[in-house]
Amino acid sequence: MTSFDTPGPLVRTTAGAVRGLVDGKLGIRTWRGIPFGASTGGDNRFRAPRRPRHWRGVRDATRFGPVAPQPTYSWTDRVVGAENCLHLDVVRPDTDDELPVVVYLHGGSFIMGSSHEPMLRGYQFATAIDCVYVSVNFRLGALGYLDLRSIGDDCVANPAVRDQLLALQWVQSNISQFGGDPTQVTLMGESAGGAAVATLMAIPAAEGLFHRAIAQSPPLAMVHSRAQSELWARELVYQMALPRQATLRDLRAEHPHDLVRAGQSMMWRGQGFMHLNTTYAPTVDGTLLLEHPLRAFGDGQQMKVPLLLGTNSDEASFSKLFYMRNSARSRAALRLLSAFDSTEAHRVLDAYSGAYERGQFAELLADALFWAPSVRLATDHNLVAPTWMYRFDYAPAALRWLGLGAMHSLELSSIFGDPGASRTSGITRFGGMEGMAELTDRMQYHWGQFIHHGRPGVEWPPYGPPSDTIPARATMVFDDPPHVEYDPKDGQRRAWADYDMTEWGNGVPELLEQLGLMISTELGR
Template identity: 40%
Template sequence: MAAETLVTVPDGALRGTRIGDLLAWRGVPYAAPPVGPLRLRAPQPVQPWTGERDATRFGAAASQHPRGLTIGFRKQQPASEDCLTLNVLAPAAPAATPRAVLVFIHGGAYTLGTTAMPLYGGESLVRRGDVIYVSINYRLGSLGYLDFTQFSTAERPFDSNLGLRDQVAALAWVRRNIAAFGGDPDNITIFGESAGGNAVTTLLATPAAAGLFARAIAQSSAPNLVVDADHATEWARRFVELLGAERDSAVAALESATPAELGRAAQRLSGRILHQTPGLHAFGPVIDGDYLPTAPIEAYETGAAHRVPLIIGTNAREGTLFPRVLDALPTNQLRIEQMFGLTDPTAQERVVAAYPGYPEARAAVDLGGDLTFWHPSIEIAQAHARHAPTYSYRFDYAPPLLRWTGFHATHAFELLAVFGQADTALGRVVTVAGGRRALRTVSDTVQRQWLHFAQEGEPLPSWPRYDERDRATVIFDDPTRVEYDPWRERRLAWAGYRGYRGLALPQAGAVT
C-alpha cells in the first residue's frame, strides 16, 4: 500500500485511499461513539487504537428517517447512533506550504442528512482550489437537538446542545490534526447550508468555538432555527410523554427507546408544533444560557459573536421547495396569519403588503421562505458588518426546468454551483431543458469567490463589503452582478419583527 494514504494522528494510524489525483480518508472518528451511557451526553474523546484503522468508507449516518439516507438509485447509507465521524479529501500532489481548509456542515433541518451524499463529495473544490475539504457527521433529531437536562439525575445526567457540541468537537479535531493531512490549522473556513448554515451562524455565537476557524460561509441559514430555553423545556416534556413516560420514568424511557421509537415520537412532536405554532421547529440549538449563552442574533448585535469574516446569503425563492418536499414552513395564508396572531399582530399588515398578490400561493410561499431564511440572514449581515468584514449574496440562477416547474432558485439549489455539479448526473437532470452552460458559468463564479475567500480571507475585488449604508449584494445569476439594497421594501417591512423570541408558548392540548 502507498505510504501517501497512511496518516498518523495522536489517536492512531489511518489508512485512506487514492481516488485518481485525490487522497481520501473517510469515517474518521472525532469523538467516542455516543452510545449506551454516552447517549445524550456531550461528546467524549476518542479511545486510541493500535495498528492501522481502515478509513476508506464513509461512516454511518446519524439515526434518522430513511428518506434522509438516500445516496443513489436504490442505495441508502446505513444509520447508527455511532455516527461521530468526519471525512478528509486532499490533493495527492505535495504542496510547498500548508493548504487552506474548508469544513462543510450538511443541512437537513437538524433531522436528516449524511456526508456520504455524493453531492457533498467536495472533489471539484479540492481540485480547483488546491484545498483540503472536510465534511462532518453530527447527531440529529432528538438525540442531538432536544434538551433533556430537566430529567437529569446524579446517576444519569444529560447534556444540552449535543449536535452543536459535536460540531465543536469536530472542529477541534480538525484544528489539532489537519496539519497531518497537509492542511493549515490557522486557515480553516467553515461553511454549511440550511441547518448547516444555521450551524455556521450559531457557531459564531458559541463561546466554545472561539479560535477553531478563521472565517465562515452561511448558505441559506435559518438563523432563528434556535430554541428558547423555556420552549426547549416544554418540548422535551412533551417528547417524553409521547414516549409513554412520565417524569419519574423519563430516564429509563430515554435510555431504552430504540432510534425508531425516538424517531416516531419526534415526528409527532414536530407535527404538533407546526400545527400549534407555525414558524417554530422542535429541533435546533438551545439558548441554554451556558453553552449557547444568548440568541445568536443578539450576539451579533452586541458584537459578542466571533469577529471573523463572513459570507452570508440566501436563494431568491427559498420557500418553493417546502410545500412539495418538506411541508414545515408557514407558506400558506392560514399558517401565516396564525403565526402573526401569536407573535406580532401589528406586523402582519405591513409585511403582507410587501408581497403583491398575497394571499395567493406564490406570494405566501415567498413570505414563508423570507421569514425563515432571508430576513434573519439580513439581520445578521447588518449586525455583523459593524464588527467584522461581511459579504452578502442572493442566488438567483434557475435553469428552465426549475422555472417551468415553479421551483425557480429554490432552497438548496446553490449547492450544485458550490460543489461544481453542472456536468454530473444531477446537473444533467436539472438542465435537461437547457441552461447547462449557464449553470457552469454561475458555478465557476461561485467557486472562484468561495475559494478566494477561503484562501485569502476575502472574496474577489468584484464583491464589495456589506454595510448598512450601501447594502451591496452580489446576485449570482447569468450574468452575475452587484445590487444595492435589493428588496428594500421587503427589508423595511420585516424590520423589527422578532417572531417567537421571548414569547411564551400557547397552551398545548393533550399529547397524542
C-alpha cells in the first residue's frame, strides 16, 4: 500500500463534489483527474471546449485522468490517450492555509505530455513553495494545435489554447474551495508550455485570469502564420489518404489515434523543424490570438503582469549530430533563417561565424528557437511591467562529457526538486552532481518569492535598461554557484534586434504562391 491511504477532504466544485487523498509522509493533499471540460471527441472535435456536465454524489479524485491522444517514446506507431482528456490535478500542503496558486502548462513540443508526468506532479514543489499547484491536460498535436479553418468553418483555430483558457476560468471559479487564492494565480510553463504562457499573455480573453507569469524556454518563433496553417491542414488530409475535397465531417469520422499517427508522419516527413516550420503551434487567427505574441509585446498589448523567463545554455545541443560537413551546416542555418527574414538572415548568421562548426550551429539553432525570442519578450515587457530573466547553465559531469551540457528542460529537476524523475536520470546517476541540492534550494527560493510576492529574491536584479546603480539586462545565471551577468551575448543580441521572427513564409515565395497567399502582413490575419 502506498502512503496515499487516507481519504482527502471533500471539495465542492461548480460541477460537483470531489474527494482526493492525503499523503501523510509527504504532507500533501491531492485531487486527481478533475474534469474542467467535456469530452472533445465526436462532433466536439476541433471545436471550442465546453464545460463539463454536472455529476451527482462524490466523484472519486484518486486516479489521474486520461492523457490527450499522443504518440509514445517507442519505435512503434502506438498511440495512447483519449479525447475525454480535459482534466486537471490539484496538489497542496496538508494545511488549511489560504495559499497562492500555480497553474502549470506542460511542455512536449505541442504533441506530447500530460498533467501527471512524474516530474510535473508537483508534490515536492507544492510543499517547498507553499502553494496550491494545478497541473492541466489539454488537447495536443493534430487535435489541438492545427488550424483547420481552410477545410471548413465549423471549427476553431486554437483548440488547445481555448482548453487552457477554460482551465484558467475553472481555477477562478473553484480554487478557493481548495484553499487557493484566486487573486494570486501564477501561470507557469516550460517549452511548449512556456510558449503557451506567453501566448495567453497576448490574448485579450485571458485578462484577469492570472496575475504573474513564468515562461521557461518558450519557443515563440514557432507560432503559426497563415501560410503554415494552410500548409499543414492540407498535409493532414493528404496523410490521412482523404480526397483534397475532404471536410471536417470526414476528419471527425476518423479514429483519433489515426489522426495522431498521420500527424506524426507529416511532422517527420515534412522536415519542418529544420526550417523552423514546426507542424504544431498556436495560430495567429485574428479572433482569439489577434497578432503574433512577439508583435503584441512589441506593441504593448500584452497583459501587464510581472514576468520571469529564461532559457538553458545548451537548449539544442542534440543538433551537434546534424550534418557531417561544415558547409552543409552553414547552408542549413541560412535556409532556416531566411524562411522568416531573408534580408536580416546573413547578419544573424555572421554573428555565429557562419555556423560552420557543430557548436556554432547548435548555439544558433538554440538561440533562434528559444533565446532570441525570450530576449525580445523581456526587452519589450520590461517597458510595461516588472521583468526578470535567467539562464540555466548547470549540467552534471556526465552531460558535459557527452557534449550535451545544460540541455532543454534540464532546469525542471531543480525547480520541481525531483531529479530522479528526469529523463536524464539514467545518465546523471553516474555522479558529477555536486552543487545540485544547493541550486535546487536557490531556484525554489526565487520561484517561491515570485509566486508569493511578484518578484524573486533581492539578489536577482530586474531585466532592463541601465540605471545609476545597475547595468543593463541583468540575467541570473543558475550554475554552481549562481551569479548575475549583464547583457550576456550582446553581439548576438544586436544581430537579432532587427530580424523578423514573426512571419514564417516570407522567405519562401514559391510556397506562398503555391498556397495562393500574398507575401505581406496579410499572412497573420
